[in-house]
Amino acid sequence: MKYWWSLLITCSGFLPLAAQQRYELNSGWTAAPASAVTISGETLSLPGKPGLPGEAAMPAVVPGTVLTTLLDNKKVPDPFYGMNNKQIPDIYFTGPAAYTYWFVKDFKEKAEPGGEVWLQFRGINYSAEIFLNGKRLDPSPIKGMFLRKIYNISQLLAKDGKNRLAVLVHPPDHVGNPNGGQGGDGRIARDLTHQYVAGWDWIQPIPDRNTGIWDKVLIEKTRGVRLHDPHIVTIVPGKRYPGNPQAPATVRIHATLQNPTSRVINGTLKFEADGKTLTKSVTIPPNSDREYSLGEMTIAQPRLWWPNGYGSPELYTGITSFITSSGVTDNDTLKFGIRQVDNQWNAHTRSMQAYVNGQPVFIKGGNWIISDAMLRFSRERYDAEVRFHRDMNLNLIRIWGGALTERPEFYEACDKYGMLVFQDFWFSGDCNGRWIDPMKTDDQWMRRSYPDNHKLVLEAMGDQIRMIRNHPSLAFWCGGNEITPPADILSALKDSLLPALDGTRQLFDYSNSDSMSLNTLGGNGDGPYGIQENGYFWQHRTFPYNSEIGSVGVGDYASLKKFIPAENLVPPVEGRGKDNQVDSVWHYHKYIGYNDQVSRYGPVKDVRDFAMKAQLVNYDQYRALAEGFTARMWDWYTGVMIWKTQNPWTALRGQMYDYYLDVNACLYGLRSGSRPLHIMFNPSDSTVWIANNGFSTVRDLMLRVSVVDIATGKDSLYSMVFNEIGASSAKYYFGMDGFLQKLNKTEGCLVKLQLSDAGQHLLDENIYWLPGRNGKYDALSRLPPSKLTVKVDRLAEHQPGGNATSEETLNVTLTNPENAPVAFFNRVALVRKSTGQRILPTFFDDNYITVMPGTSKTIRVTYPAGSVKGEQLAIEIYGWNLEHRIVPVP
Structure with a gap:
């Protein structure tokens, strides 16, 4: 993010810019279906003229999608509740016109003498026609979900500062038949968009295919030359140890300068970090957009960035700026980490092995789909979800290829919490032709050429690499999920794009490729993906660098009640194979069975009882998984990634916390099994x-x-x-x-x-x-009732730093008296005392706790302070042999 006010200008004659020079257009939008608008985009975008027709117009969610706008205006029911999603017309059956929408925004901005004003769209799905003050910005519709677009609008701004932006957004050209296949009939992959929106085995189709202005819209002001996409590379030679005095490290800096004028501009490119400064005099030709190198900076005693579990993820602040005789034209302030990620082939395991700052790191990762299936992203939600992964004692998150390149705010959270990131590009074996699939419309060879526009794909790849390459958390690139991109795209990515734009990170051709993991020593490949006996993970080999292995993940009763109607809160009848019987809503939310492992704890009485017993299985299952892989570290394995650790909607499988950010026992079993x-x-x-x-x-x-x-x-x-x-x-x-x-x-x-x-x-x-x-x-x-006592102490409010708001912390002490029964498997939650509603997210340093007779255990409970001001809080606790109890917070 750019902080213009923070740069101190020390040379005489340099003029600082005004305070707020970059801001979002994130409110005050209206939307209407294109079918209801009879005027042209040129006319619609004229300031002061009638806008969208009143009977069809509604407040719009931007960033957001058509469906989020309809939901916000109560035009459709919540698609994540029950089977409501079936009540919302799917675009495949309605045709694209039903989800083709105009988005209109009035805003105030004026061009200043010697200044430039830029309009940036960080993401539109799928194609758009953009109009400003009666003028069209592109001669033809722009296309591609993963592509930033920026326009110099200085000459188009109204002299009185009153402007109108009108954007006509079209759905993907090929929305795909949601026929129950992975990615439906696969044709969604013909476009440069995410594939899961046509349905997958863990989600139902998204009716509008996430059509909309789904990411930020920004106004940026420069004093002539625009500085963008700086590139910071850090070099950390040798083998380092956290906390030790460090040998020097090297920081290399590049930046791209765009001169929109018709004259040559001379100036100084400058970088500041750690009290040091690099400068370089540059001459920028007219109407050019070029990258320039500032050279190298040596950091004598670097504070190194380490992955979670190995050391502190230290971050620096770097300011890159361009300065002319008239002052600073533009600058960019970013956080970066000093670290070096390397990879070596382990001949014993026959798989790639990761090294950070010269040290071997055993990869313990989770597979990430997307934060919200309807693209309702926020910095706070990203921070909470990545923090949960940190709390699981994981050190990596893999971004699955059927979704998207995550947003910069996600990577900022990963930087903060020490999570390495394995970033897939936008391909999958299911849609892109790895297997014969009767659910797909086109044959394998046709699907191998998806998407249709390869030039657009390469343009988007280059753009997204530039967007996220400075984050120390970004460690690996991957061509796609279980398949490579088409040969020409892969070749260009390997031979041209990455060497030119990054050049520091390993590229795996695809997520279970031979370059990553050779299955030649009796392993069973990726997976398995369902419930296993706990000993399985100790006895059976999989890929030595397993990118996907997973299991069950039903949440507790409080979670189930939020999205399953009361009449459908019927516990599954567990068995094996066809003996599993499950309610229709559970089935719709992609429930996978526990075989007979829940019933081993006794007959299931009701849904609450089922959910409690399922947590015992959840805890045991994921602890065993983590421990089985860790026990074979460097012998059978160099890494493992859980499929999955989160869900972007209300699914009933593969999750350590639910869509509402409420934790379950999977998280704490995995946390236990993954301790350093x-x-x-x-x-x-x-x-x-x-x-x-x-x-x-x-x-x-x-x-x-x-x-x-x-x-x-x-x-x-x-x-x-x-x-x-x-x-x-x-x-x-x-x-x-x-x-x-x-x-x-x-x-x-x-x-x-x-x-x-x-x-x-x-x-x-x-x-x-x-x-x-x-x-x-x-x-x-046969355990007798627990005699557990609970004591709650409030600690001082604190500011955690980074992106999070201020937090409050409680200590909850559980004491089991001498000669009392074992207090087995106790769940703690933070609730509003008046309603019993849980405070979400809440972070626990442990949960599902067993307390032996004559001992105590203290759980640290942390929650955002601002969300509960003035409310009486309480600790909710219940356990295997402890009745439900509410304890007020003092």
């Missing part, structure tokens, strides 16, 4: 392991392993030993199968693992619940 220093239990052979993701050996560790009788809560100590774990490794320590057999806990038991340092400080704790001989959890169903 972690003690874990292999359920397939009852062995105990430790994983150390850090870069140094950890010594003098105390391992305490005990078996807990569920009925009495008493420990049977199995082992207590001192040991060490090497850097970036996982190690087997001992087996306890014989001990478990000797105890003969026929109805199940708990296994408690604890890891402490030499000072007896607890570093990690892991509690497993094991079934009885019949595979069921009978001992749990």
